[in-house]
Amino acid sequence: MAKILDVKGRRVWDSRGRATVEAEVVVGRGTTALARGRAIAPAGASTGSGEAKSIDVAAAVQNVNGPIRGALRAMSVANQAALDARLLELDGTADKHRLGANAMVAVSLACAHADAAAQKIPLWKKFARDRRVALPLPQIQIFGGGAHARGRVDLQDYMVVCIGAGSFSEALEWTAEIYAAAGARLAKRGLLAGVADEGGYWPAFRTNEEGLAELVGAIADARLEPGVDVGIALDIAATQLYRDGRYHLALDKRSLSARELHAVLGGWVERYPIVSIEDPFAEHDAPALQAFTREFGERLQIVGDDFFVTSAERVRKANGACNSVLLKPNQVGTLTETEACWDAARAAGYRAIVSARSGETEDVSIVHLAVGWGVGQLKVGSFARSERMAKWNEGLRIEEALGAKALPFPAGKLFK
Ligand code: PGA
Ligand code: ZN
Numbered sequence: 001m002a003k004i005l006d007v008k009g010r011r012v013w014d015s016r017g018r019a020t021v022e023a024e025v026v027v028g029r030g031t032t033a034l035a036r037g038r039a040i041a042p043a044g045a046s047t048g049s050g051e052a053k054s055i056d057v058a059a060a061v062q063n064v065n066g067p068i069r070g071a072l073r074a075m076s077v078a079n080q081a082a083l084d085a086r087l088l089e090l091d092g093t094a095d096k097h098r099l100g101a102n103a104m105v106a107v108s109l110a111c112a113h114a115d116a117a118a119q120k121i122p123l124w125k126k127f128a129r130d131r132r133v134a135l136p137l138p139q140i141q142i143f144g145g146g147a148h149a150r151g152r153v154d155l156q157d158y159m160v161v162c163i164g165a166g167s168f169s170e171a172l173e174w175t176a177e178i179y180a181a182a183g184a185r186l187a188k189r190g191l192l193a194g195v196a197d198e199g200g201y202w203p204a205f206r207t208n209e210e211g212l213a214e215l216v217g218a219i220a221d222a223r224l225e226p227g228v229d230v231g232i233a234l235d236i237a238a239t240q241l242y243r244d245g246r247y248h249l250a251l252d253k254r255s256l257s258a259r260e261l262h263a264v265l266g267g268w269v270e271r272y273p274i275v276s277i278e279d280p281f282a283e284h285d286a287p288a289l290q291a292f293t294r295e296f297g298e299r300l301q302i303v304g305d306d307f308f309v310t311s312a313e314r315v316r317k318a319n320g321a322c323n324s325v326l327l328k329p330n331q332v333g334t335l336t337e338t339e340a341c342w343d344a345a346r347a348a349g350y351r352a353i354v355s356a357r358s359g360e361t362e363d364v365s366i367v368h369l370a371v372g373w374g375v376g377q378l379k380v381g382s383f384a385r386s387e388r389m390a391k392w393n394e395g396l397r398i399e400e401a402l403g404a405k406a407l408p409f410p411a412g413k414l415f416k
Helices: 057-072 080-091 101-119 123-128 168-188 208-221 258-271 286-296 312-316 335-347 365-372 386-405 411-415
Strands: 003-013 019-029 032-040 137-144 157-161 192-195 201-203 231-235 246-249 254-256 274-278 301-304 324-327 351-355 377-382
Touching (some): 019 101, 057 101, 101 123, 137 208, 168 208, 208 231, 208 258, 246 258, 254 258, 258 274, 312 335, 365 377, 377 386
Parallel strands (some): 137 201, 137 377, 231 274
Antiparallel strands (some): 003 019, 019 032, 137 157, 157 231, 192 201
């Protein structure tokens, strides 16, 4: 069994040019190094208030090189639960502010990489153990707004879900066509204002609903059938829109009660081929989420991001709010807690989606989590910029490696 010989932290830079934490874990037998693993902490912009707290990067790096290195050295790298428990014990706070969630998630993931490397297996296989696995169905952003585009449009993500695709690679091919078509439409109408933080177009729409109409247009331009081949997923990120008891859609010049927003979203669900809505109401607005799920939960995937912040306990207390959970390892701090949230989701009959953050890097660990744990869906932003494409491309490599051993691609099963 390989033991941890060394843990090293360093400051690196993310897709927004902001500093973040990289951890490197060296493992071996005796004093002989056999393998190493590396991971980088991502960062959110529209963070939920219940997320584990990231701290100043210099302090987080010092924590990796000092106390964390001291605590993990000589431990077996194969026992992820024990490693993560040691990190939690060392931190000792409810919100991880002592070690920093950024330090903890980088180390937790780097340990998993090092163990897989020591066993000479790909990371997804470590998580899958002997289970057969499938590639996840992607949710891919075409237009970006909200906190990722200075609020130019209120909705944060307008995404496509290739519900008719027969494989992961086919879903990406279709998305490439839609992404190109959407860009061409915007350019032609003079509405293209660059790209937002996750690589989706930064559009100059006149209303939020125009984004839905444009997305349907782009799907059709790509010669795909909206609602049959390709569905729409939205992340309203409504915590960002909530002030003084109301939801503010600045672009539409409207301020809505929860009940009015419920009706607006319901109208969109009637008029557009929407299959999934994330954070339709603010993180504390459980009654609105419950009412929305009661009415639309049979026909829609309703995803809690800020609402669940990858907490197993929050999922257990959902009481009918949402029917799906976003899984973001850095929201909670360790791999073991992320997996516990996935277990809680399954136990509650909820689906889950493994998700990246708006601040990302070349790190592709989350793709391996989605495949290995059999989560079924993956959200990593748009179809541009290499911190996003690195993840889609890693999925292609895994799909190729799995070949005929893969379980059927879950697209149709999830949304038909
Ligand atoms: P964030 O956004 O990483 O900025 O929080 C992603 C999301 O809301 O899903
Ligand atoms: Zn979200």
